[in-house]
Amino acid sequence: MESQIESFRTEALAAIASAADEAQIESLRVQFLGKGGGLTAFSDRMREVSKEDKPRIGKILNETRSSVTTALDEKRSLLVAQSESLAFEGIDVSLPGTAAPVGALHPITQLMDRAISIFRRMGFALADGPDIETEWHCFDALNTPADHPARNEADTFYMPDGRLLRTHTSTIQIRTMQHCAPPVRIIAPGAAYRRDEVDATHLAQFNQMEGLYVDENVTLGDLRGTLEYFFRELFGKDAEFRFRPHFFPFTEPSFEVDIKAAALGGGRWLEIAGCGMVDPAVIEAVNAKRGDRALDPERHSGFAFGFGIDRLAMIMSGVPDIRLFTDSDQRFLAQF
Numbered sequence: 269m270e271s272q273i274e275s276f277r278t279e280a281l282a283a284i285a286s287a288a289d290e291a292q293i294e295s296l297r298v299q300f301l302g303k304g305g306g307l308t309a310f311s312d313r314m315r316e317v318s319k320e321d322k323p324r325i326g327k328i329l330n331e332t333r334s335s336v337t338t339a340l341d342e343k344r345s346l347l348v349a350q351s352e353s354l355a356f357e358g359i360d361v362s363l364p365g366t367a368a369p370v371g372a373l374h375p376i377t378q379l380m381d382r383a384i385s386i387f388r389r390m391g392f393a394l395a396d397g398p399d400i401e402t403e404w405h406c407f408d409a410l411n412t413p414a415d416h417p418a419r420n421e422a423d424t425f426y427m428p429d430g431r432l433l434r435t436h437t438s439t440i441q442i443r444t445m446q447h448c449a450p451p452v453r454i455i456a457p458g459a460a461y462r463r464d465e466v467d468a469t470h471l472a473q474f475n476q477m478e479g480l481y482v483d484e485n486v487t488l489g490d491l492r493g494t495l496e497y498f499f500r501e502l503f504g505k506d507a508e509f510r511f512r513p514h515f516f517p518f519t520e521p522s523f524e525v526d527i528k529a530a531a532l533g534g535g536r537w538l539e540i541a542g543c544g545m546v547d548p549a550v551i552e553a554v555n556a557k558r559g560d561r562a563l564d565p566e567r568h569s570g571f572a573f574g575f576g577i578d579r580l581a582m583i584m585s586g587v588p589d590i591r592l593f594t595d596s597d598q599r600f601l602a603q604f
């Protein structure tokens with residue numbers, strides 16, 4: 269039996285050495301070490317071995333088992349390593365990689381974020397409201413008479429149910445005062461919609477940022493200080509301001525803000541924003557809706573302002589056509 273085990277070992281090791289792949293290794297493993305396999309058969313025959321020979325033959329059997337097992341394991345890892353290096357053979361690891369294109373925020377979003385962070389430093393909270401609005405929030409509460417041209421079908425998008433696409437984000441002033449008592453200090457960035465003929469300076473959908481501050485003793489001086497601080501942060505310390513009397517239904521007095529700054533090309537005045545002191549009629553309209561007098565026109569005063577983000581971005585970056593912002597042209601967008 270001793271010589272039989274010896275020749276089994278020799279044959280087994282030779283077969284393992286010439287195995288060509290992992291599958292062959294696994295079938296050899298079953299053949300040599302498995303339940304019905306060669307070594308198990310020898311183990312079964314140990315019963316026939318005489319008492320004095322048992323320890324010696326047993327030892328040979330154990331050595332054979334361990335050398336076959338080791339040979340199988342070693343050959344297997346060798347084959348695995350070989351097939352892995354074969355898979356990488358066609359790859360030149362010294363070639364430069366393929367760069368993944370990195371995106372960036374849209375220029376309008378970048379400017380919005382900058383504007384928001386300046387107002388937040390002054391204690392303004394971010395407020396939001398729906399794009400589809402009631403006529404009351406967009407016009408009536410803002411003291412806009414029924415025959416005002418902005419309410420015209422030709423200027424505003426109306427839904428079949430009488431609601432409309434907000435023509436300015438001033439609607440958010442109303443919504444905020446409906447739910448919060450003074451002090452109220454918010455900015456409201458968002459989309460606004462007007463039935464304008466689309467051209468180089470007009471889109472039917474554009475972006476605005478409005479602000480509202482209502483508290484005791486809020487003055488025109490506060491309004492001017494707030495806007496000057498904001499626009500100087502944006503355009504630089506050299507910015508000059510001009511408040512030009514104007515009319516808005518929801519503020520009294522009302523102004524348009526003109527700015528001159530080197531960052532805006534210098535030289536000429538540019539009309540940048542509308543603003544004014546909240547008209548008491550707006551406060552009364554909100555009170556009537558709330559059913560209380562949380563806002564007291566005798567005690568509370570406030571200011572509001574609004575400007576177009578797209579127009580601002582155009583002026584600041586020298587973009588000649590507003591439609592570039594919505595064309596999704598990489599050659600344009602990649603410049604920001």
Ligand code: PHE
Pocket residue numbers: 435436437438478516519542543544572573574575
């Ligand atoms: N809502 C005005 C507009 O869209 C801007 C504005 C806001 C003016 C607040 C005064 C006060 O043109």
